[in-house]
Amino acid sequence: MSKRFPGRRLSWLRLGVLITATAAIVAAAGVGWGQFTDARAAAGKASWFAGYVDATATPFYSFENPSSDAERSVILSFIVADPQESCTPSWGGFYGFDEAQATMDLDRRVARLADTGGHIGISFGGLLNKELATGCTDPVALKRAYSQVLERYNVDTIDLDIEGDNLADTAAGERRATVMAQLAAEREAAGQDLDIWLTLPVAPHGLTDEGVRTVEQMLAAKVPLAGVNLMTMDYGQSRQPDQSMLDASIQAARSAHVQLQAAYREAGLESGERTVWSKIGLTPMIGQNDVPGEIFSLEDATGLNAFASEVGIGRMSMWSLNRDATCSANYGDVTKVSDNCSGVEQHESSYAAVLGQNLGGLPRAVSEPGRTASAGAAPESTPAASAAGIVDDPATSPYPIWNSEAAYVADERVVWHRNVYKAKWWTRGDVPDDPTATAEVTPWTLIGPVLPGETPQPVVTAPAGTFPEWKIDTIYLKSDRVQLEGRVFEAKWWTQGDSPEAALQGADSTPWLVLTNEEVAELLSDLQK
Structure with missing residues (x-):
């Protein structure tokens, strides 16, 4: 036998109100849960x-x-x-x-x-x-x-x-x-x-x-x-x-x-x-x-x-x-x-x-944990590499190894401790990776590491007769071009008797400027047109 509770009948109006309220609570809970999961998903993405x-x-x-x-x-x-x-x-x-x-x-x-x-x-x-x-x-x-x-x-x-x-x-x-x-x-x-x-x-x-x-x-x-x-x-x-x-x-x-x-x-x-x-x-x-x-x-x-x-x-x-x-x-x-x-x-x-x-x-x-970042991505830790034990190999270096006895002119490049450096101005004896030199005083700019598979860049030379061969008794004026053993040089000012070979050794006082590989290649390309 079912029990009845006198005085507590549930009218259709009350039932409707109850159903509406329940639905509202469920809907609100759904919205709340949706907002919670949305916020949690967004929080997992770093800005x-x-x-x-x-x-x-x-x-x-x-x-x-x-x-x-x-x-x-x-x-x-x-x-x-x-x-x-x-x-x-x-x-x-x-x-x-x-x-x-x-x-x-x-x-x-x-x-x-x-x-x-x-x-x-x-x-x-x-x-x-x-x-x-x-x-x-x-x-x-x-x-x-x-x-x-x-x-x-x-x-x-x-x-x-x-x-x-x-x-x-x-x-x-x-x-x-x-x-x-x-x-x-x-x-x-x-x-x-x-x-x-x-x-x-x-x-x-x-x-x-x-x-x-x-x-x-x-x-x-x-x-x-x-x-x-x-x-x-x-x-x-x-x-x-x-x-x-x-x-x-x-x-x-x-x-x-x-x-x-x-x-x-x-x-x-x-x-x-x-x-x-x-x-x-x-x-x-x-x-x-x-x-x-x-x-x-x-x-x-x-x-x-x-x-x-x-x-x-x-x-x-x-x-x-x-x-x-x-x-x-x-x-x-x-x-x-x-x-x-x-x-x-x-x-x-x-x-x-x-x-x-x-x-x-x-x-x-x-x-992201558990994922493999590509080589272009930042590693988890990047301590500065120590120069100790790093050996520069001329066979795998795109530019000459830095030499403390050699002189270098502006834009000339060297390899030192497996990094490539470019000279800002004439320099001799300045260690490219000197840790005490500030950016303002160091004559070197670090470009980046020697890349896997690199080899020495071949010297671009001009075929015989492209420019006049240098002669010791000839007078040369500013911007005149000559060649010596295939290398191309340009006079910086009036000169006679000064061998362009000094420019290859980085002498700052030489009246000759040695043209880079890129400059020689561009000249040869223009002459072929």
């Missing part, structure tokens, strides 16, 4: 800062010698399709890999930064050239081209800067996404990291339709995107006249966040608020932007860093480290963009320090 370096801009930026912790991680740009061979990667359309090493010492400088605990990422694309997937329509060749870059520079972080015509090319976007998925899967299978970032233009209203489509292509191809980096710059008419660059950038980030949440949700991926913020990067153009009147100030940088910390963005970058300095008085019109200065008075401040404040210097992939 990091890396400034872009325009690798081919002259003078070449010394990224291998970071002046602060904020510059220990850099994004070298841009790898693009070679103008003559569309499936061949090149630096800015100017240099192949070997040319970049010969001209810029790029391989050695990359190795130098890695040896000292820094990290290199590489950016593909940009506005002015064809990104590899735009120029190369053969999927097999395209994959090989990307792989060549990864292997050459031992990188585990790539940045796909897709804008302009590259962004409008739908077919290129499909090819790019397919190949990125393949490369990521291969790296995963090999236990190696590969962080893939997609960099896109943005306006205060968010990503363009083409930008959203590019993200969707990547997600549909199952590319494990590390994130989407927003170029918070060059807004033009999309920015309201009374809107600051900081406010426009924050609005752009919030608008893109909504779009990316929808894209991740549509792809069946985690789309919690904090998780999506952790997959967003912000990249302002420091100082004077390409659009007249748009100036991203140091105060804007402070505000953007605070916003990034508040919402938990995954990455902060800037264009570019080359420009992170006050323009000299000789640069007359700071309203015009310079490759080498910001266009604003920075006093003692740097944009890198401000934007990178409280952010780590390395991508998450480098520090």
Whole structure:
């Protein structure tokens, strides 16, 4: 027999209220749990800062010698399709890999930064050239081209800067996404990291339709995107006249966040608020932007860093480290963009320090436990190598071994303790790795380590008759060129009877300048045209 409780009947109204309240509690619990798991997932992703370096801009930026912790991680740009061979990667359309090493010492400088605990990422694309997937329509060749870059520079972080015509090319976007998925899967299978970032233009209203489509292509191809980096710059008419660059950038980030949440949700991926913020990067153009009147100030940088910390963005970058300095008085019109200065008075401040404040210097992939970082990534500890016991071998050194008795002239290179040094000025007897010499007084600049597989660089000589043979009784004027045993020399001033051979031995008083391998090769090339 069932028991009844007199005076406590449950009416339909009360039952409805109870059901509604219960549902609300369950829903609230679900929301709370969702927020908890979202926050926990986002907390597992470290925020990091890396400034872009325009690798081919002259003078070449010394990224291998970071002046602060904020510059220990850099994004070298841009790898693009070679103008003559569309499936061949090149630096800015100017240099192949070997040319970049010969001209810029790029391989050695990359190795130098890695040896000292820094990290290199590489950016593909940009506005002015064809990104590899735009120029190369053969999927097999395209994959090989990307792989060549990864292997050459031992990188585990790539940045796909897709804008302009590259962004409008739908077919290129499909090819790019397919190949990125393949490369990521291969790296995963090999236990190696590969962080893939997609960099896109943005306006205060968010990503363009083409930008959203590019993200969707990547997600549909199952590319494990590390994130989407927003170029918070060059807004033009999309920015309201009374809107600051900081406010426009924050609005752009919030608008893109909504779009990316929808894209991740549509792809069946985690789309919690904090998780999506952790997959967003912000990249302002420091100082004077390409659009007249748009100036991203140091105060804007402070505000953007605070916003990034508040919402938990995954990455902060800037264009570019080359420009992170006050323009000299000789640069007359700071309203015009310079490759080498910001266009604003920075006093003692740097944009890198401000934007990178409280952010780590390395991508998450480098520090994940149980993973194998690539050779381009920073090692767990990087104590300075001791010179004791290091033997320099002429057979495996690209330049002569430093000799305390020899004299060296500006730009001459030597090897000492398995590192390559370049002379700043005439020097004799100054040890290249003297630990007591400051940067101001040492006559040597450390470029980077001797690379595996290197051998002595062959001397480029001119065939007989290319230039007149030097004669002891001939008068030579400034800029006259002669050759002696195949080496080419140029007169620095009027001379007679002074043998060019003294220039080979580094004599500072010689009236002759010995031309470098690169200079001789260029002369011979010009003569053949």
